[in-house]
Amino acid sequence: MTLNTVSAAVSASESSIFQRFIWNFTDTFVVMRRNLYAYQRQPELVVFATIQPVIFLLLFTYVFGGAISFSTGGDYINFLLPGIIIQTILFASANTTVGLSVDLSRGIIDRFRSLPMSRAAVLAGRTSADTLRGLFTVLIMIVAGYIIGFRFEDWGSGLMGLALAVAFGYAVTWISATIGLFVKDPEAAQVAGFIWLFPLTFASSIFVPTRTMTAEWLRVFAENQPVSVVANTVRDLMTGTVNPDEIVISLLWIAGIVAIFLPMAVWRYARVSSR
Amino acid sequence: MKNNHAIIAENVVKHFGDVKALDGVSIAAEPGKVLGLLGPNGAGKTTLVRILATLLKPDSGKVIVGGLDVLRQKQHVREIIGLAGQYAAVDEILTGRENLVMVGRLYHMAARTAKQRAAELLEQFALTDAADRSVKTYSGGMRRRLDLAASMVAHPNILFLDEPTTGLDARARIAMWATIRQLVSDGTTLLLTTQYLEEADELADQIVVIDQGRVIAEGTADQLKANMAADFIDITVANPQQTVMASQLLQPLSDEAPQTDEQRGHVSIAVESGAQSIAEVVRLLDAQSVSIAELNLRRPSLNDVFLSITGHEIVEEEAKPKRRGFGRRSA
Numbered sequence: 001m002t003l004n005t006v007s008a009a010v011s012a013s014e015s016s017i018f019q020r021f022i023w024n025f026t027d028t029f030v031v032m033r034r035n036l037y038a039y040q041r042q043p044e045l046v047v048f049a050t051i052q053p054v055i056f057l058l059l060f061t062y063v064f065g066g067a068i069s070f071s072t073g074g075d076y077i078n079f080l081l082p083g084i085i086i087q088t089i090l091f092a093s094a095n096t097t098v099g100l101s102v103d104l105s106r107g108i109i110d111r112f113r114s115l116p117m118s119r120a121a122v123l124a125g126r127t128s129a130d131t132l133r134g135l136f137t138v139l140i141m142i143v144a145g146y147i148i149g150f151r152f153e154d155w156g157s158g159l160m161g162l163a164l165a166v167a168f169g170y171a172v173t174w175i176s177a178t179i180g181l182f183v184k185d186p187e188a189a190q191v192a193g194f195i196w197l198f199p200l201t202f203a204s205s206i207f208v209p210t211r212t213m214t215a216e217w218l219r220v221f222a223e224n225q226p227v228s229v230v231a232n233t234v235r236d237l238m239t240g241t242v243n244p245d246e247i248v249i250s251l252l253w254i255a256g257i258v259a260i261f262l263p264m265a266v267w268r269y270a271r272v273s274s275r
Numbered sequence: 276m277k278n279n280h281a282i283i284a285e286n287v288v289k290h291f292g293d294v295k296a297l298d299g300v301s302i303a304a305e306p307g308k309v310l311g312l313l314g315p316n317g318a319g320k321t322t323l324v325r326i327l328a329t330l331l332k333p334d335s336g337k338v339i340v341g342g343l344d345v346l347r348q349k350q351h352v353r354e355i356i357g358l359a360g361q362y363a364a365v366d367e368i369l370t371g372r373e374n375l376v377m378v379g380r381l382y383h384m385a386a387r388t389a390k391q392r393a394a395e396l397l398e399q400f401a402l403t404d405a406a407d408r409s410v411k412t413y414s415g416g417m418r419r420r421l422d423l424a425a426s427m428v429a430h431p432n433i434l435f436l437d438e439p440t441t442g443l444d445a446r447a448r449i450a451m452w453a454t455i456r457q458l459v460s461d462g463t464t465l466l467l468t469t470q471y472l473e474e475a476d477e478l479a480d481q482i483v484v485i486d487q488g489r490v491i492a493e494g495t496a497d498q499l500k501a502n503m504a505a506d507f508i509d510i511t512v513a514n515p516q517q518t519v520m521a522s523q524l525l526q527p528l529s530d531e532a533p534q535t536d537e538q539r540g541h542v543s544i545a546v547e548s549g550a551q552s553i554a555e556v557v558r559l560l561d562a563q564s565v566s567i568a569e570l571n572l573r574r575p576s577l578n579d580v581f582l583s584i585t586g587h588e589i590v591e592e593e594a595k596p597k598r599r600g601f602g603r604r605s606a
Contacts, residue, residue: 023383026380026383027380027381030377030380030381031381034366034369034373034377037368037369037373038366038368038369041368041409042368106362106364106367107360107362107364108364108365108366110330110358110360110364111358111360111364111365111378111425112381113329113330114328114329114330114353114356114358115353115378115381115382116350116351116353116354116381116382116383117381117382117383
């Protein structure tokens with residue numbers, strides 16, 4: 001393990017800037033592992049969180065698929081699955097809001113804040129654990145998708161699409177973390193973690209082509225908001241019709257979200273008093 | 276204030292909105308000693324500990340811990356302190372051992388060192404049998420011990436314990452006292468907050484009494500008691516209906532109004548000299564045919580001290596307000 005090489009209880013006076021930089025990552029790893037243990041030991045949580053998007057996938061495919069396929073052209077499952085992967089990853093990020101507010105309410109954050117550890121690690125350990133959990137769910141969805149007829153155009157660009165979706169999910173967990181640090185109350189966080197995701201998810205190209213939306217203002221919003229931009233790119237990567245420009249724009253959105261919300265969450269964390 | 280103190284707070288002020296939680300508090304703890312911070316709920320004890328332990332920034336004032344400026348050298352202060360809070364700050368889902376190893380890793384110990392230290396602490400805090408069980412299954416006392424163990428992982432020179440026994444039953448409390456005494460026997464400086472008078476009396480070398488964000492008295496337990504009227508006489512009358520009458524009869528013996536409990540027939544008076552007054556008490560009551568069931572002469576307790584300084588008793592209530600909610604920032 002790389003961790004062993006950098007540790008050995010170095011005292012403050014000896015710790016260099018480089019050392020502190022490395023600690024950002026090793027501390028993140030320690031906190032991430034703690035959060036993953038929690039998921040591993042509450043299997044029912046993960047099972048239901050995984051079943052839910054699979055049910056969405058089946059319902060949309062078989063209930064709406066017939067009607068929607070007139071406008072998507074071709075098989076609806078090939079249109080739907082990349083989109084629903086984004087939806088799953090967005091909804092998984094709500095765990096970050098809930099998880100942080102629960103930690104804040106239990107005082108474990110006080111413990112972390114009294115330790116000489118990296119400040120960003122408590123948050124990064126949470127966002128990375130939730131991203132991994134999102135990835136796990138998405139892999140299961142791809143398996144379910146294959147069973148009901150979804151196919152990658154080619155595996156190489158399909159996996160690139162998957163990587164892009166996960167990177168977008170990681171960026172969004174930083175928005176969720178920021179919300180969790182402002183809301184603090186676990187019950188309120190249950191709602192606050194999801195509510196902003198609904199318009200972004202449904203007023204997007206995840207389930208239907210945006211050109212079918214009747215209200216002009218809605219269509220303009222839906223076409224240009226980041227969820228649609230990334231969903232379209234992931235879909236084009238998975239169906240083999242991508243052009244490089246859209247990849248660049250998606251990556252810019254991802255970088256922009258992280259650039260704004262990571263510092264905001266860290267800033268808030270430093271000030272938040274947990275009780 | 277001397278420089279060789281392990282913990283120094285000077286004129287610390289902290290507001291939460293309109294509420295003045297700390298109104299110019301100054302304390303100093305000598306190295307290797309136990310400083311007891313005694314006060315009722317809402318006195319500002321937790322706020323002061325949170326400031327000393329780098330969790331909260333004061334509005335003004337100076338805070339030095341282990342010779343380091345807490346406001347400027349947070350990360351360095353964090354390496355030499357241990358903090359165990361009012362609410363056991365341990366992870367519920369992890370096992371006891373995993374909690375301690377995690378804390379060790381976050382102090383940047385090598386994996387192996389962290390594991391060894393965890394095993395030592397589990398042994399020391401009598402948690403070895405429960406070490407590999409999820410903390411969810413622990414009793415309140417076990418959680419507190421684990422929390423305390425977590426605060427000791429990096430062998431801190433300075434330890435903050437914020438109400439370590441609040442909410443524990445009598446047996447667990449006494450066991451916790453023994454553990455704390457053992458911890459400080461090797462020279463750790465301890466700042467202990469408590470709303471229990473016996474606890475401060477039992478553990479602290481020096482006591483600072485705080486109420487409504489101000490220091491209202493300080494000294495050793497004996498000094499605090501010595502500043503009071505010398506002795507107390509506790510009387511229990513045979514017929515509780517005569518409590519008020521007894522209290523009125525005994526009033527002239529004391530400068531302060533007697534404390535009474537009409538349900539139980541208790542009357543308690545503070546007097547200059549117990550030995551001289553006790554005969555007087557018997558004579559006064561006997562003359563009016565108030566029969567005495569019990570009569571005791573005692574030195575003042577810390578509760579009497581608190582009462583005489585603040586005019587109200589320390590309320591030892593267990594029911595706390597909901598721990599958190601919208602906009603709530605401090606207790």
